[in-house]
Amino acid sequence: MATAPFSIHAILAQQTERTSGSSTAQIKDLIAESDSRVTSIQTEIAALKSQIAALAELSARESAAGEVLRFLIAPIRKLPVELLAQIFVLTIRDSDPSQRWYKQHTVHIRDAYRLSHVCRLWRNIACNLPRLWTGPIEASFSLEFDSAEKEEIYADGLRVWFARSEPLPVPIIITGLREGNWFSKIRPRLTEELRRISPRWRSLEFHEKTPGSLLQQLTSRGLDALEELQLRNVARDVADFDPTTVLSFIKAPRLQRLTIDSACRIPMPWAQLTDITLTHQTSSGVLLDIFSQCTNVVKASVVTAGWSDTSPKMLPLDKLSFLSVFWVESFVVQEMKFLDFISAPVLDELHLSFQVDSRIEWTEGFTAFQLRSPNITRFKVDGRGAYIPPSGLLSALRHTPSLTHLSVEDSPGSIDDAVLNALCYTNGVEPMVPRLHSLGLAAINCSQDLLAHMITSRWWTESTELASCSTPSIVARWRRIQLAEGRDDSGVKLGPNFRDAMEDLRGTGLAVDLMDWRSWRSKGEAW
Template sequence: MTLTPASVRAAVLEQTERTRRCSKADIERFITESELRIISLDSQIDALIELRDSQRACVLALRYIISPIRTLPVELLVEIFDLAIQDYTHIEDVHLISQVCSYWRSVAQSTPRLWTRCLAVDLQEEKDVADGLNTWLARSAPLPLPIGLVLMTQSINPDILEAVLKVAPRLGSMEIAAMHTIPSLLVRQVGKCRLDHLVELKLFGTIEDDDADPTPISFTAVPRLRKLTIRLGSTTPQPIMPWAQLTDLSLHSSSPDVTFGILSQCANLFKADVVMSGWLLLPPAEQSILGLNQLHTLFLEFLEFIATSEDIASFFDCLSAPQLQDLELIFTPVQWPQANFTAFQLRAPNITRLAFASSDSLTSEDVVAAIRNSPSLTHLKINWCGQCFDDAFIRTLHYQDGATPLVPRLHNLVVSSEMADFTEDVLAGMIASRWWPDTELDSEVTPSAVARWTHVEFDIEEYEWGPQFEDILKDIPSDVLSY
């Protein structure tokens, strides 16, 4: 019999009519019987639901067994895991993968490379964190791994530090970052470890002087160390490092003796980032030429209100870099020692990239002299240098047929400024003189005397470019010219 709303209503009415003719005892007996039937039906429903859920679980298990991912080789599954783990969330990602099923957890925990992303370790964490850190580091064995130590105060949990130092021979890179200063005791503890695989060491924060232990900081068991970032205080003893094997050095020092003492030992430097603070003019007797014969890239910053023009001149007088190609200079607010820089350029004739930044004293004549002595220049960047980018400078870059160009290989120009100290027509004419369409380029019988622009960019604060400027340069693609 099929139940319908009408049949249900009819049954209810019939039952109601029947109960009117029954006694109270009959009605109570009927209620009891009905409640028992309801309990019986509920138990049957629960059993059926349990059976249904059991069958669903069985179906899911069977589908998992025949699913394509179940048939993947372990090596391919590991590749998928590796792609799914993002550097920024790698801790959460690898744990999520481990929670999918026991098989995935087994694969993940037995694959060391999934546990070798850069790990930031707070040295002030509690002991229970040390237990988890030990487990994590054990799963990365035997592979090298990068690690960063974060120190917000001078307090260090010895259990956390011990967990890190135990894997010191496997560290491929290490960073120690402090809110203010790095305790020299911590650096000494790290330096005493065997660091067989350490390629890069970064010490972000001035190393704190320790009167109780005046011995120099020493890193001698670092056969693979190539990159070093270090900041030294005015009284911090020069650390003992394998300077000769370094190829990349970032040095912030307030002592000229320490700076030159370190650079004089770095015969194989390819890249150097040197920040001068508290610079003092070297006595003339100490101004011997420092030859960095392998140096390719140099970033120099003289901190504001500390260095003088004589300081900068003294530094350039002491430096020789015959292989230098990439040079960036930040010097505020001192007068630019052009004659000393020109003499330095004669000892560095292969500069192709030159950048000036944050100098209100730099004049257009200074920039012209600098690029005139860099005949191989291909990239020029002028960032926030007052009024040096003016019409006089722009005209020196303007190319005219038959004339010898100043920097014939220049094809990349970037200028950022707070003001526009130029005439738009002069600038547009200069840019147009070094640009021609592809059709002309293909039809050239002899190469042009100057390189065609590949990138030109202007960032002038709150400046509105006129329609004539846009019209003159309308044929230059937006991926080449940006303003």
């Protein structure tokens, strides 16, 4: 209950009138009486506060008792421990390594610790559930510590995480290896904690160039569980370091996925690898030499520049289903000869990217490569601003009859009226790539009226399809269309008439997305 407000001016007037004509001694007696009453009131307040505190404590106890009683009869307490453990595992969110600045790469860590701090029962289950502690764990060599004690606390935290995940494999991400301060940042305790569990690494990812001496220390105990390695490059931080003497990876029995700078020269078990990404620009001859050892490769991404003087034999990659080739530097026709000597009969997805200074000439060798890879269903071209002649794109499409997904990005002039007309379904005549059902175009300068006509020609509603089921269409119906504008204000813009046409198609059920350049680059095509 709030106290009634009072005015000090009113009290002053009241007491002035009360003491009018009183002596100083009489006023002092009044003061003593007032002080006595204040003391008595404060004593009474203290007693009431004590009673209130006792009642508050009693209320808290009763509330706690009620919560405990509810807990005792809660349905979750009747669940078997095994089922509760499975629920725990399912509640752990997947981390997103790309969202480091938003701390989305550590949500699995926070989730695991929250579960282990709910109650004693949950803590016992969580701490004895290795699957709960097998999310990616980052070990940073760049953290600044005020004291050696705090550094030990950090290392102890990693040790606890590793202990709780035992004996299961764990993904390891190593960051903070900035060039120039390696010797001050290579922390012995952190290195030892990582080295101690190296036989349990499921994956190992280095974000920066790695000192050779650290790599040798970390991998000296074996890599029995290692399935994936991302090693950008290795630096010779000590004079006698020889990358060819690092033999730990060649002895890793489960290693299958590799991302590496092809110039680092560390021996790898090429024959057992199924997924290979080579990040350093490499001559086609060297790439062919590497892939001649990769008899089981299924997925490959390479960066190439230049050509070898040798004339290699045809290289059969009989299991290769995905290939991405990024050509850099000044482009010459003969660079495409990298594909002249590859045979990939089961290739399903092909990506071509260019970072070139001149226009690209489509070669007959590429057509021959397509004929040796007749099962391509997904084809992506990223021009990065380079001009790809429409005749080249037409030739590529003509020789991919099984194509279902097509993406062309940032290649002004590559899609002209001839390409769009070839893709149109008109008067029941089979168009080019009749199985095509997913299309992505970004920063493409073409006739928007003809593009809208082409898209409309290959779309019909489900009711129309059911009505004509007795005569199956010779062309696939669209499943998804994604279109993006140019990279800046001066780039390609989708006009209002085109947008209206796409909105009409969306109203009939076509999944069509119109986006800006930034959204396209962050999301890519929904394949």
